[in-house]
Amino acid sequence: MQTVEYSLFRVKFIKPAQGSLFNQKANPQDLLIAAVMQKPSGELRAGYYWHIGNVQLFNNARGYFAIGRTTTSSIEKFDEASGNFIEEETEESPYTHCVFDASIGFIGIAKKSNLSQTTKGIANRLEELLSLTDGVIENSISVEVRPIPDPDGFLKAITEAYKVYSYTATFRGPNPFDADEHFQKPLAVYLSAANGQKGKATINGDDLNREVLTEVTRSTAATGNEAAARVQKSKKQKAITINLRGDPIKRRHDENEHNPEIVLNDLMNQYMRVRRNEAD
Template identity: 40%
Template sequence: MSVEYHLYRIKFIKPAQIPLFLSEITPAEIFMKALNEKPSYEVNEGLIWHIGNLQFSSENFGKFAIGRTTKTTVEKYDDHLKNFKEVDDDRSPYTYVLFDISLGLIGIATKNTLASTSKAISNKIKDTLSKSNIVSDYEVDVRVDHVPNPVNFIERLKKAFVVKKFKATFTGPNPVDADELFQKPLSVYCNEMKAENGSIEVSGESLDSNVVQLVAKATAATGNSASARIKESEFGDVITIRLKAEPVRLFIDDNTEIEEAVKLLRSHYAEVRT
């Protein structure tokens, strides 16, 4: 049976200055330590989200489960007493998340009985990992952003008669493969300003389409968003196009070994990146 996975980037954004008496630590190390804590997050009384079932197939590859326990009252029939009764019961739906610590790359297996969208699950991953001691001690901001499918966006940029404006977002430092041209320097700037995120917009009579495409790919790969104002023909109107809001999707056979499954995630990610 094939399972549908959605591609996300998980980011552990450290403050410009780490708290006193704590040693320097990388985002990958924070990710590793937070997972190993298997934290829980209590939304309210009777509803708790948990991380568990942690498995490593190599130093950087693995999977974990994210799920919730909900206390409910269930009506049952007692065959021995011949009576109906109400009993307390725990419901614990969960799903699996593949991960590559070295890239901060995760794939969330969709599951309607847990949440209607992978975005809702990603928010709970963020909230739950934020409860770990390592994240709290280092005052880290955890972000889990979907990797948007850039194919249609890039194709429209390629075919455009002219690109007149381009806008992209960025966050503080995290992705180890952020491009040198755009995401990396701006993310450092964002961090120094103690900002959570930012955006940059450039405009002109005719922007360099090739450079715009490169920056758009890097923006998508780092889980950020972009838009452009283009003319599709010489005498056409100027219109706005945006990176698709839906994350990159892939299907993986349920029996696939963890390391092979993560390699499939990396392959789909590489298509976005390059």
Template identity: 30%
Template sequence: MAVETVTFELFRLRLHEHFSLFPSQISRKAAILLAVNSATLLNYRDHEWRTADLTIIDDDGVYFTFGRKSSISVVEYDPSTGKFEDGLAENWPIVHIFLDARIGLVAISRNGRLSRGSETVANRLKDMLASFEAIRGFWDVDLKAIPDPEGFIEKLNQAFAIKKFSFEFWRPNPFDIDEDLQKPLEEYLLQAGGYKGEVEIEGVKLDPEIIEAQARSAIASSTETKALIQEEANGGTIAISSKDNKFETREISFDVANFDDLRRSLEVIREAYSNIRTG
């Protein structure tokens, strides 16, 4: 196989617990890896989607392809008539996917033959995972793009004052959320029977270091963060949101037949996530 250079978009995979008296006997990580390894077939609007080419990289990480069945026009020779005839042949446009099941980190390559961006593919992957028996009965599946946080963080740090800050939170899932604030909130939301919540704080001049740490935690979880900032001492306030930024991407060159290339590519993706989470 030849070396390919592809652009990946980063997504956060979250499995939210159902309200059930009988929780799953396996972990989220195990359920995700089982689903990917099952070659589950998804039928969506008369199109077949399926996983293939699974490579286990380490205890948490895998590489696989995800494709949609389609048809392409071909010209075939018919020896019975001695003529060339128009026909259709099966074709499977695919994307490359790296997955860290412990973090819930997914990197999906772009392929214009499937969609302009990776969100459509991510939605079909989410549907496939949600249809898998070991997941369907115990968790709701959420797969959302991770925004590039740097533009949002830069505006926070350069502002004369942060007047207001808010972030969304969901039912428990990520292993690396903020332990002091976000984790207790998610547990409270679960116990209260809620699905999503939002926290907002307001002050004359909020501490930018404290706000940045919480913003990074929320953005890495693919949840929206918002702020009201005063850019200059005598200026007015403006509203900013993490959704104003483009999705986080990484361009990687690798040979799918080379295990060391796959392992290195997964480490690049993990490092990109770590930079989002901690700066």
């Protein structure tokens, strides 16, 4: 069975600390919808023109679009009329599927090896295209498209550890609607006020509270950030460092029955599982 493999990413529209009145009115949901509807194009690499197209909205926040690139190459042909071998220019435009929920700010990107060896590479080009749109430029917005990793293994290691001595998490500027109250929200505001782009914070203790760490971990994963912890697995073992980072969550769908709305609902369930610990 041929399948389409989607990876889950978080898209962020980070506002500058000092903005105009128009800045304050621009919210991430409207920015993403407007950016996709604009269908931006750009020469992101010499000779490689990337585009967003085929936009479909399922409602005022959810939808589908395609992302791809156009390149020109030469092919060798035999011309029957002249009896000569000739070179003829041809245009190729491979593309892949994307689904999104702007009310939360996540995007599912389908793997396409003709575009990039990894979906992270496609996400990087998407980030660049969104950065070219009118609303982003006019409001001095910084765009980020980052993978949402599966936190289950990291959380299991923390929960089952004999002791947790330290915990570190990265953070970026304000944007996510569902960041936790303990860590992501206040530090994102602090970062923005200081005109920073990214940061990380570490806490230490004899044995850190697992419930708080679990909440922060889920928020960290859901917002496309990273975490690390210094844990002692058992009383007799030495402390080691574990990390939350890496590849995004992936889901496969039958290529012959590929339906973007069904894909989006599936990815929404995966996101909610990460954020709220709901069953798969």
